[in-house]
Amino acid sequence: xxxxxxxxKHFGALHVLRGITLEVxxxxxxxxxxxxxxxxxxxxxxINLLVRPDEGRVxxxxxxxNRADIRPEWVRQQVGMVxxxxxxxxxxxxxxxxxxxxxxxxxxxxxxxxxxxxQLLARVGLAAKEQSYPAELSGGQQQxxxxxxxxxxxxxxxxxxxxxxxxxxxxxxxxLDVMANLAHEGMTMIVVTHExxxxxxxxxRIVFMDGGIILEEGRPLDIFEHPKHERxxxxxxxxxx
Amino acid sequence: xxxxxxxxxxxxxxxxFSLSNAARIVEMVIGGLLLISIMxxxxxxxxxxxxxxxGYGPSFIRGFWGTLGYIALILPISVGVGFAAGxxxxxxxxxxxxxxxxxxxxxRGVPPIVVILFAFLFGVDFIPLRVQLFLKDVxxxxxxxxxxTLAAFAVAFHSGAxxxxxxxxxxxxxxxxxxxxxxxxxxxxxxxxxxxxxxQTVRLSLPPLGNEFxxxxxxxxxxxxxxxxELVGLSQExxxxxxxxxxxxxxxxxxxxxxxxxxxxxxxxxxxxLRLIERRFRTPGLDVMSL
Numbered sequence: 001x002x003x004x005x006x007x008x009k010h011f012g013a014l015h016v017l018r019g020i021t022l023e024v025x026x027x028x029x030x031x032x033x034x035x036x037x038x039x040x041x042x043x044x045x046x047i048n049l050l051v052r053p054d055e056g057r058v059x060x061x062x063x064x065x066n067r068a069d070i071r072p073e074w075v076r077q078q079v080g081m082v083x084x085x086x087x088x089x090x091x092x093x094x095x096x097x098x099x100x101x102x103x104x105x106x107x108x109x110x111x112x113x114x115x116x117x118x119q120l121l122a123r124v125g126l127a128a129k130e131q132s133y134p135a136e137l138s139g140g141q142q143q144x145x146x147x148x149x150x151x152x153x154x155x156x157x158x159x160x161x162x163x164x165x166x167x168x169x170x171x172x173x174x175x176l177d178v179m180a181n182l183a184h185e186g187m188t189m190i191v192v193t194h195e196x197x198x199x200x201x202x203x204x205r206i207v208f209m210d211g212g213i214i215l216e217e218g219r220p221l222d223i224f225e226h227p228k229h230e231r232x233x234x235x236x237x238x239x240x241x
Numbered sequence: 242x243x244x245x246x247x248x249x250x251x252x253x254x255x256x257x258f259s260l261s262n263a264a265r266i267v268e269m270v271i272g273g274l275l276l277i278s279i280m281x282x283x284x285x286x287x288x289x290x291x292x293x294x295x296g297y298g299p300s301f302i303r304g305f306w307g308t309l310g311y312i313a314l315i316l317p318i319s320v321g322v323g324f325a326a327g328x329x330x331x332x333x334x335x336x337x338x339x340x341x342x343x344x345x346x347x348x349r350g351v352p353p354i355v356v357i358l359f360a361f362l363f364g365v366d367f368i369p370l371r372v373q374l375f376l377k378d379v380x381x382x383x384x385x386x387x388x389x390t391l392a393a394f395a396v397a398f399h400s401g402a403x404x405x406x407x408x409x410x411x412x413x414x415x416x417x418x419x420x421x422x423x424x425x426x427x428x429x430x431x432x433x434x435x436x437x438x439x440x441q442t443v444r445l446s447l448p449p450l451g452n453e454f455x456x457x458x459x460x461x462x463x464x465x466x467x468x469x470x471e472l473v474g475l476s477q478e479x480x481x482x483x484x485x486x487x488x489x490x491x492x493x494x495x496x497x498x499x500x501x502x503x504x505x506x507x508x509x510x511x512x513x514x515l516r517l518i519e520r521r522f523r524t525p526g527l528d529v530m531s532l
Contacts, residue, residue: 073424105426105427135525
């Protein structure tokens, strides 16, 4: 489904990614953990080419996508993304936020796109909020709209970049529930998060990144209970505390 | 759900033209006229003197239409220039940003009357004949020759420099995150510009633009210094002839009060119109800069 081979990325003198090789099969939920600055967010952005890898190859459904002859816009339609800071469009209602992608990018008829947007908002529990503007919604509600917005493009997979880190504690649950439902429906997901409860109950695999490389990879139980690396152990014990 | 097609539940927008605003203007005009009459008693002259209005009336009307004409010419050009320059400054292309920055710095740093004089006196020399003919065809009338048109352009560019900064601030206040989110949906640069950045920029720019328009309307009076057909210039001309034509010097009071009142009503109308548009498109989270 998604495969990366030896991804490298430099920002100036900073060597942020030092060869990331990873494979995610259909229906997998991969959780990436690691200290800040370890390159997790950059790696996510390399998959949908918001950041272009300097070296290495990204495959989606067996097609290498970081090639000059493939438009990055096309790649981004295949993979949905949810951001730490929601990034809803301020001037549009919840419904318009969700319907905009299909209307503009897929040239879907407006009424069709809005009908679908309503269904998606209902699916994330926000049917009553379709006419609200982002500023009128709580953080948790905004993030759920953002998930619906990404789903509206019918993505083959979803990327989540610390989706609950900017949320007040009381709103974290509702966002994680939506994500867990999505996972149970079979969505392929790559999630950068520090929510260990979510990771251990929903993730099929966990990857520990540090210093731009994958230090350790395994099932939740392996990583949390029997980490092989000292650094993994130290990190896990810090966030489980 | 059958009715829930569009815009349901949005905050109710006020009508663009409301009765209360029209009433305000009528009040102010009546107040102004009242003031002129009272002052004419203090200054001991008859404000209804037919000699005054027979003489000044045609000048006033010609000047008023002239001023409206210049506003109609200058306002759209200034918005176009300002928007383009503001966009160029944030475009990220040095070949666009640098000239736009130089443009803004120049027109902001030189008194408008000086730029206008240069445009009026020497503008023609710098313009190729073909462009001259084109400008003559499009903008020039019998009472508005090419040098005046160029002077009007100078006013437009002066205001455009300030509007460029307004638009630049509007562009820059849109978060990088929203642009990234639009890209993540697969939108192209142009689509992101059209659907995400522009609508928000325009909304954020409306309040300071209203301010700038008021300045621009009054700045058209600078053209009067060159002898252009506009309100201040023609009023000046008439006032200067009062002693020769056997009128009273105190007429000047009535004349300049009429001029002041006219500019006041024009700026008031434009700023209120913009404020009403602003209210109509008010969006929660986007009204931070409201004046």
